[in-house]
Amino acid sequence: MTLDNIFRRRSVSPRRLIEPGPSLEQVRTMIDAACAAPDHRRLRPWRFILIRNDQRTLLANLFEAAACETHNTLSEEQTERAREKAFNGACLIAVVGAIRDNVPDTPPHEQWVSVGAAVQNILLTATSFGFGSMIVSGDKVKTRALQKGLGLSVIEQLLGFVAVGTVSKLLPVPERPIVENVLSVWPPEETGMLT
Ligand SMILES: Cc1cc2nc3c(=O)[nH]c(=O)nc-3n(C[C@H](O)[C@H](O)[C@H](O)COP(=O)(O)O)c2cc1C
Known part of the structure; x- marks a missing residue:
């Protein structure tokens, strides 16, 4: 993994990942890379579900059920918008966090950091293969429809979906924070070191 992959990675909307x-x-390999994420106490607080491309209609049914759960009534247009998301992205991988709140020394936020690092490893590996990628979530990830439909256990939560594919249209690189705004030196008198 080169530094170049880190700097050129940018999210591409799943509908542009063909x-x-x-x-x-x-x-x-992407999941192998995810498994190399930092993981305090080796809790493995993540797992991944590859959505079969020949079963996207089933995923669309789940997305529609999830949308029904979050909005009480759905217009035809809302239903269509919910369903079409299931067909975006040449490859979709659901990211599941299995976060335990009673582990000594490893509070939930540390476990979520591990999930995030696993996701970043997937995105960077996809970049190194020449694909575009993005993680997306939305209200639907908290629904019972997706929890049940994807077979999550009671201690698991759906973080979102990583979409991977060939970029159909490349947008400009988003502006990143500048180092001086996010890096300081302690004690503060030493700040001059950075310039
Ligand atoms: C867990 C997670 C869920 C996200 N869900 C969405 C989403 O549903 N829709 C969206 O537009 N961006 C979402 N984002 C943000 C994008 O994935 C992306 O990081 C953001 O657009 C910035 O682009 P960049 O990755 O090129 O810096 C999510 C990010 C994270 C970490």
Whole structure:
């Protein structure tokens, strides 16, 4: 993994991530990279579900059920918008956090950091393969419809979906924070070190 991959990675909307997507072997490598995330006490607070491309209609049914759960009534247009998201992204991987709140020395926020690092490893590996990628969530990730439909246990939460695919339209690199705004030196008198 080169520094170049880190700096050129940018999120691309799943609807712009078209075929061809990663091979199964490339997906396995992305998940292998996820498993290299920092993980205090080796809790493995993450797991991943590869959505079968020949079953996207089933995912659309779940997205529609999730939208029904969050809005009491759905217009035809809302239903269509919820369903079409299931067909975006050449490859979709659900990211599941299994966060335990009673682990000595490893509070939930540390476990979520591990999940985030795992996601970043997936995004960077996808970048190194030449694919675009993005993690997306939305209200639907908290619904019972998706919890149940994807087979999550009671201690698991759906963080979102990583979409990976060939970029159909590249947008400009987003502005990143400048180092001076996020890096300080302690004690503060030493700040001059950075300039
Ligand atoms: C857990 C998580 C969920 C996200 N969900 C969404 C989402 O549903 N929709 C969205 O537009 N951006 C979402 N984002 C933000 C994008 O993935 C992306 O990070 C953001 O657009 C900044 O682009 P960049 O990654 O190129 O810096 C999410 C980010 C994270 C970490």
